[in-house]
Amino acid sequence: MTNYRNVMAAAVLATAVFAGSAPLAHAEELRVPVGSQADRSQISLPANGMSEDSVRNRWGTPQDIKGPVGEPPISQWHYQNFVVYFEGNRVIHAVVKQHKD
Structure with a gap:
């Protein structure tokens, strides 16, 4: 999941750089204890x-x-x-x- 967040953060940053403005999105990191996660x-x-x-x-x-x-x-x-x-x-x-x- 960390890799996915890094890719998404890089995509938002790249979009902002190419658009010439600050990012319009705000992301929040959620931490879920392993025992609370659903079983895929x-x-x-x-x-x-x-x-x-x-x-x-x-x-x-x-x-x-x-x-x-x-x-x-x-x-x-x-x-x-x-x-x-x-x-x-x-x-x-x-x-x-x-x-x-």
């Missing part, structure tokens, strides 16, 4: 590189879609137990939601 092995998740059509065919219509936002366009598809992040039409990450009991 207990759920079927979309793989990186899958198309939006493939995800929709396998897991159905998402409960909510946010975005796309930015350049490249990043969108989020929210399902009951996980969130899928897309860059354009391809999965870049899938995250299991932590359910509070």
Whole structure:
């Protein structure tokens, strides 16, 4: 996850430098204790590189879609137990939601 944050931070900085202005985004680092993280092995998740059509065919219509936002366009598809992040039409990450009991 640290590598993903570094890539995203570099992308925001590069966009700001090329645009000639300060970054417009603010990021916050969240630390989740290992014991509190969801178990990815207990759920079927979309793989990186899958198309939006493939995800929709396998897991159905998402409960909510946010975005796309930015350049490249990043969108989020929210399902009951996980969130899928897309860059354009391809999965870049899938995250299991932590359910509070």
